[in-house]
Amino acid sequence: MSKLTDFGKQRRETTKMVPVPSVSIMPERDLGSAPALECLHLGIEFGGLKAVDDFNVTVGKTEICGLIGPNGAGKTTVFNLLTKVYNPTHGTIMVDGKDTAGMNPAKVNQLGVARTFQNIRLFNTMTVEENVMVGLHNQRHCGLATSVLRLPHHWKSERWYHERALELLDIFDMTGLATHEAGSLPYGAQRRLEIVRALATNPKLLLLDEPAAGMNPSETADLMENIVKIRDTFQIAIMLIEHDMNLVMNICEGLCVLNFGKIIAKGTPEEIQQNEAVIEAYLGKQKGGEA
Numbered sequence: 023m024s025k026l027t028d029f030g031k032q033r034r035e036t037t038k039m040v041p042v043p044s045v046s047i048m049p050e051r052d053l054g055s056a057p058a059l060e061c062l063h064l065g066i067e068f069g070g071l072k073a074v075d076d077f078n079v080t081v082g083k084t085e086i087c088g089l090i091g092p093n094g095a096g097k098t099t100v101f102n103l104l105t106k107v108y109n110p111t112h113g114t115i116m117v118d119g120k121d122t123a124g125m126n127p128a129k130v131n132q133l134g135v136a137r138t139f140q141n142i143r144l145f146n147t148m149t150v151e152e153n154v155m156v157g158l159h160n161q162r163h164c165g166l167a168t169s170v171l172r173l174p175h176h177w178k179s180e181r182w183y184h185e186r187a188l189e190l191l192d193i194f195d196m197t198g199l200a201t202h203e204a205g206s207l208p209y210g211a212q213r214r215l216e217i218v219r220a221l222a223t224n225p226k227l228l229l230l231d232e233p234a235a236g237m238n239p240s241e242t243a244d245l246m247e248n249i250v251k252i253r254d255t256f257q258i259a260i261m262l263i264e265h266d267m268n269l270v271m272n273i274c275e276g277l278c279v280l281n282f283g284k285i286i287a288k289g290t291p292e293e294i295q296q297n298e299a300v301i302e303a304y305l306g307k308q309k310g311g312e313a
């Protein structure tokens with residue numbers, strides 16, 4: 023891996039990050055509203071192993087925030103906690119100002135948290151459009167009887183689903199693929215479809231787990247633009263886990279670095295690139311010139 027400090031290219035608009043009273047920083051533009059996410063002393067243990075310990079993070083309503091750290095640091099576990107795949111051993115998760123204690127994954131999704139997975143999890147034998155429609159299901163307005171009896175409202179609702187699915191696919195120029203089987207798409211397109219399906223649930227906070235994994239440089243460059251476009255269009259918060267430092271340093275406004283389950287640094291990309299603890303975690307301790 024190249025040195026963290028090599029990433030000097032500035033594609034991001036200048037975001038003014040300001041300290042917030044509790045535990046973090048957030049974009050100045052988001053100060054007037056409840057954060058999309060607030061984690062307080064969040065933690066989980068697996069048989070004595072503290073996979074995540076005292077995780078405190080605030081993500082502004084329209085912030086793009088990166089969660090980075092070496093392999094096994096606890097990043098995916100944080101996503102599993104935020105989506106309630108795992109129940110925290112300690113701490114509080116607030117989404118859009120609401121405490122998610124006691125909620126299951128479906129409830130948390132309804133509250134506004136959607137995610138993609140490190141290993142793509144599409145419905146491979148369904149079409150691209152059907153995959154997006156699965157995401158839209160929590161916005162279903164017509165009841166079971168209306169659907170079974172095929173009442174007029176059913177057809178209106180079906181039309182709405184179809185149009186909305188195509189609108190969402192258009193974000194990634196994928197409308198032409200709507201009738202294709204999801205499993206037959208090239209890898210990069212499957213990753214994009216997963217993002218569209220997550221967006222279809224109408225999230226306030228979109229969690230992307232290694233969105234650029236397996237993508238070539240040109241696909242990654244397009245993805246970076248699309249992540250910013252999604253944030254701008256939907257005015258939502260995006261938290262992403264990513265090992266591609268070029269992507270992270272260029273589009274994330276706030277960064278949180280985990281190592282062995284603990285936050286070792288938080289700040290802007292510029293601050294993180296200079297942070298000794300982060301450089302050490304990624305590159306190993308430098309002693310007398312030896313790694």
Ligand SMILES: Nc1ncnc2c1ncn2[C@@H]1O[C@H](COP(=O)(O)OP(=O)(O)OP(=O)(O)O)[C@@H](O)[C@H]1O
Nearest residue numbers: 068071073091092093094095096097098099100140
């Ligand atoms: N269900 C579980 N049971 C036991 N240990 C777990 C469980 N889930 C995660 N862990 C442990 O928690 C630690 C953090 O794992 P996690 O997958 O969150 O790391 P990561 O930062 O996402 O790594 P990578 O970048 O390689 O994906 C690891 O030691 C892992 O083995």
